[in-house]
Amino acid sequence: MSMAIKKAVDGDDQEKKGSEAVPYYKLFSYADQYDILMMLIGTVSSIIALKTVYLGIAVGIATFIRK
Numbered sequence: 001m002s003m004a005i006k007k008a009v010d011g012d013d014q015e016k017k018g019s020e021a022v023p024y025y026k027l028f029s030y031a032d033q034y035d036i037l038m039m040l041i042g043t044v045s046s047i048i049a050l051k052t053v054y055l056g057i058a059v060g061i062a063t064f065i066r067k
Contacts, residue, residue, distance in 0.1 A: 031039075 028035075
């Protein structure tokens with residue numbers, strides 16, 4: 001059975017099941033110490049990377065402004 005026919009037969013029930021919203025507090029309820037550490041490292045790394053991007057943009061602008 002092709003995918004289009006199967007979707008038409010099954011209806012939209014499967015799509016609704018996959019897109020149910022999860023409360024924010026339950027999103028992290030199963031996180032252990034390793035997960036929390038990885039989220040902390042990712043947050044700090046993204047802040048550092050963003051500052052580096054801002055520095056690169058500022059240097060690029062400064063080269064065009066320079067006389």
